[in-house]
Amino acid sequence: MLKKVKTILILLPFLLKNLSAQEVIRKADIYVDLSVEKGPMKPFWAWFGYDEPNYTYMKDGKKLLTEISALSPVPVYVRTHSLMVTGDGEAALKWGSTNMYTEDSNGNAVYNWKIIDSIFDTYIKRGMKPFAQIGFMPQALSTHPEPYRHYWKPGDPYKDIATGWTYPPKDYKKWGDLVYNWVKHSIDRYGKKEVESWYWEVWNEPNGFYWKGTEQELFKLYDYAADGVKRALPSAKIGGFNVAGTSGKGAQQMLNDFIKHCTTETNYATGHTGSPLDILTFHAKGQPSIVNGMVRMNASPHLRDIEAGFKVATAYPETKNIPLIVGESDPEGCAACGMATDPQNAYRNGTLYPSYTAATIAREYELADQYKVNLRGAVNWSFEFENQPWFYGFRDLATNGVDKPILNLFRMLGKMTGNRVKAQSNRMYPLKTMLDSSIRGPLSDIGVLASKDKTTAGILIWNYHDNDEKKPAEQVSLQVENIPVKSVRLAHYRIDDQHSNSYEAWKKMGSPQSPSAGQIAELEKAGQLQTIGTAQNINVKSGKININFDLPRQGISFIKIDW
Template structure:
């Protein structure tokens, strides 16, 4: 995205679009059918492989680190991609005719957080130009391409020394950011041929350090520039391991189409197919709108704050998965961005006390999870194998979804969304009749069915803030309300004895909303002895901590707190193992059910000092 700029908004088109998008208030009834015996291939979690950060220097900010930790633990994000690592860390000292010297201290401060603290596998954006090499400013070509290439070689060597060869060979390295947008290249004297030179020297430098480094480009603002980039590299024998670009759902209007994100992947996939080579496919920036640097209250600027983005993201994922038999699935579909700790348009420095404000982040600077974050949280619960779901609208507006089976066949996850190709409000409430057949559970098994929801009233702190009249500051009670609304809301939960027949459920689903239905096999296999849990560096409360259970060497990190029938229910997780804290007793005892990792047991955990 644009750095220190806001891309122009086509206001006339906005008003015209708003008039054209006046939706029908009449409700529609949809019938969806899931067949657990019809498997449709694997479901790689490409949407969680990476998420954006804004400028890489933000990674040292305390509020950013809190958001990143939440993203890793709850949404399963595996990497963070940020602009400016080279200019922010400024590692090179050099003048014409001299020998370059390097200081990686500032780089290490950032990447130690990403690699050592957060345990992620980075997607490294090699930008912008360090001051010693700038020919005409931050986003300009280098004064000397040979020195630029040698700097990339030394950077890779340094990372291998610090983080290990095997680890660094898993990273992805992307050269520059949107060279085809003038604010990142053309305004500073660069053109297409200059970018190809920039890439050539960077790739040669990286490969001279380690031939197994995964590097590529063109990191362009549109997929149409991927083919010319490949043509250059192929003609000039320049190494490429990955092809990347960005794609957003709209261009200055309230129309935002998930099909555009899907079609972007098709374009890149076709380029890769025609190369005859095995290349990685990356969309390293996507969102419903690129107009998110703050300052406007237009629908296409607040979509990343509101619930509307949630079904957009889920539909993008579903449409891409639908292509699995025909096109290469992306290795990375990276949402822009993780946090409202954000530097474009000077947003964070000038608005850091507000709760929301048309900024890209999934989590605001106060640690409040937005509705779209909860969509990624839902997606993190889908399984490894796709199973059949029919009856949806496909590319068209309305209700559709997809269903999955966990790797151990203990859980079926069904995502159902209702999305219209607009970032403005929709008022109609539709009906869904869901039929689930051939579940992979034995007859008589105890099956818990949970229904989670994101809409204007659920899992949507922005909606609560709106109803508060958008205060710039608030008291502790109001803050608690916002935090409570940021949790993934559970609509209902029931337990059935599975008979082997079809399970049917009817529910209402507002437009611009998402539901997740989880079917969990909760049959008990035994009773575990009492364990001890200790508080981890903070006072224990239902609203968040890490519990370490003695003897198991495991820390359970809170996902969310729900209230059901007047009782608090907290879901904790570590890896694939989940704990449901069913009851908090006055004597400090939790009754716990552990799921996953081959276990399905009851534990009684005593909260210690």
Template sequence: MPEPHARSTGPTRRQILLTGAAAAGTALGSELLDAGPAAAADTSSTAASAAVDLTRPTSPFPHVWERVVSGDWAKQALRRDYQDQLFDCHDELGFESLRFHGALNTSMSTYSPTVNGRPRNPAFSNDDYSFFNIDQIYDALVDRGMHPFVELSSMPASLQASAPPFSLMLYDFNQMEPKDYALWGKVVGDFARHMVDRYGLREVRKWPFEVWNEPNLSVFFNGDQQAYFRLYQYAAEAIKNVDASLRVGGPATSAGQLSFGPPRSPGVRYYREFMQWATAKDVPVDFGSAHGYESDTGTGSQGPASFFKQNRADTPSGLPLYISETNVTSDIGNPILDRSDAAASFLRTITETVGVVDALAYWSFTDIYEEMGQADKPFHGGFGLRNIHGVKKPAYRLLQILHTVGEHRVPLTLAGAPDTVGGLAVTGSVRGGVDVLLYNHALATGDGSAPVPARPATLTVTLRGVRAGARARVRRIDEDHTNPYREWVELGSPEYPTRRQLHDIEKASEVEDRPLELKSDRGAGVARFTLTLPPEGVAAVHVG
């Protein structure tokens, strides 16, 4: 069993995609051979203080993480269990839209004039399209009050310029350029027109049309940067030809990652060059989109927020910036994705990107996920907010808490706190009072080395402007609270848990709401509480 908050330094998901399974296996083998004894945990605690002044003006705190969530690929979205989990997330977490790969994949039959190189049976359709599968997904979303966040990918086999040289993913993401860019534009335009015909312009105006996925990685796009610009322009102009009010954008870059094959810029620079090109050529762009994971190479002092702030600086004035993928790590199989690290990391990213991004999509909402094959262990370091059985992980519980807080941020200042500690204070919830959300999270280093682990931090929070008679309650997410992963381990890590075991694991994921001592200065409107934040912990305190 890994140490409670050990960070994996093995090959990341993107390293596997870029270098192949054999190279990744070699790297992992070297890591295991070179591993020394685990360092003893540092249990000493640092002391710090924070101040929240409820008498000062507030600033907006929009729930940008609720605007879109990501979820693997299109065929998965036809599954009942996938949809059941998604709509629970919509109801409990407030997610407004869903993004997934592969709406145009060959296996979706969306554009299929040929099947395995042969003409399709004319009895099947009046044209070269079959929108039935994608309609089933979009119908389900719209019927439940959600919207598609449309990722226009991947290249249908009938449109590819040549056969893909490799595929490291289980599903059929086709990274090739089109053999005919004008035909590619027609396919995209016909897709958009069908959506308007089926759902109405008023609805489809709410859908962002994002052109492709991570074109700066050759595993996702075989062409060079100029090829992507051309791919984008044909798609964007086709969508605008359907109706000028439809929204199109990109380039959905992967932050900080280099690639092999044709030369291309790394993520942040690629994004900047795309915006410069689109502006110079007057190509339609209604939003910018980008991805960033904390484990990505080259993260700055604020982790993925460092990428997103640069993306914002490079986004033309007035355009929204949508982060359509983010998480604590892109290293699938890393246990921190199943534990409180993911919650603490996401709260830190939210805190540091207030006013920077207009959407912040967690990748992904579920471990029903087949990019590298479908896992069957309940906890396997999957990207999901929920595991394959629907058990709600710590990051899910964080978003449940955040869904209940208001949209007015109150200044929170720290003194003497380590750089792993931070948080925010928010008012405006239906419960009244103030919510103080705190994290203790050690950022990834950005160079692949293990970060210095966070230490326990004792924090005294003073609140000014509190009503007389206010009380405090606390909800915790850490090693000892809201930890279904540990319950699973203590049950013997069963690959196929019994129903009773699943009940116990789900129960261990619940958040406890407990009283917290609040000391008040009578008549002064000042109150304070003290708590200790464990490493990779989150504490949500409501005072009201």
């Protein structure tokens, strides 16, 4: 079987160009060798983020955070915007506030940690870690404080969010002291050891709508923030800037300029050469569209953004080995834009979202291997939107407390521990093809990612295509070799229209916007990760087992083997 898989892999780029290839390699032959390790199964996916920090401590927010923390084998990191924004803590789309900084009538700083504590307390209680974003500008410090509070809604121009919180500070010393006092307060509340395990970052997408200053003002902002962090905790880890569209020339120039500033230029805050740079962060987004009334995904820009960030980091000796964090890693760029105003976002409720994510995460491992980088995190920018319509089409993990199919992919990934092992599929597109043109050929991407730990193995298999269209299920033949025991326990988890899918269950109910208590209970059950049948004991012959099953388009199977 392995020889057959290798032959098809060599021919696959040619075959994908020919419609006749559909007959040649209709069935997916997948081969996994548990004896050949490729590298650690780093759970860089166990990072999540969202725009609206005040959802954190609300009813459905706390419920979802509890579920996210439970699915990961390691502590989950959480990133949110607007942690320093002035306001009353009211939650709204693409808005949040903590009111941590105001000034008295004499211009003296007034610090208030009540709301930020309620946010971070929620994380710490669940064993989660803040990926603490130093932003945005408090109203009392902004050089352009009015207008400040925005009231953006889906369908409004995105630029409408950019109000007074996007401007540089009128006093950089006060800005640095604010950061110092925030970190110092965090140590007093949670302890030095805990805060040492966090990551701190300055600002967000300064090459987009989030920054109204110059590049040098941005570097000055960073220097004073980094100095404040390090004065409070020299062992803290800090970086920036989460540029948007990393594969674009402008974004790459800013990232290069930032690294050069941190390594060779004069620090605005200290007067010394260089600024602390413990992590490097950037964003990566795909680009879905509507083609003849159909949603069509595009993973190429997403993966090219990641590759571009890796290339920049590895070009400098000071950054080639530091932790890299993809601060937002998503199919597109606006979580709060629903499908009513942006129909290309209709992928978010069903199985297309998790199948896309599985296919791209597998390629992120490949890219990290290829460039030999320390990929520490890739933030899935999706959470929940409190008290919003059911299945409105937000990019979220749950709706009204009911888990969506995408969350079950992360439950599958959470079962993969130890090291990645050799896994091949005759239907998995090469990395280069996906970078160049995503998955547009006549055949779907039936790919595989596999791991092995001391007494368990996990095999993730997806059937992904950019086009959101129904196709017949396809045959998968899985062979697992070099199993170290004579008998194993096998469970087959599945995400498709019939399994682990609250959205399909909701549609079958008639898509109610006011479901009954009984219906909600049924939806919550449908939103959990489900198996096909029950777990079975299987005899291992000559170190091998063979499994055959059908996998629908946009479906995902996870084979868990225990011994």
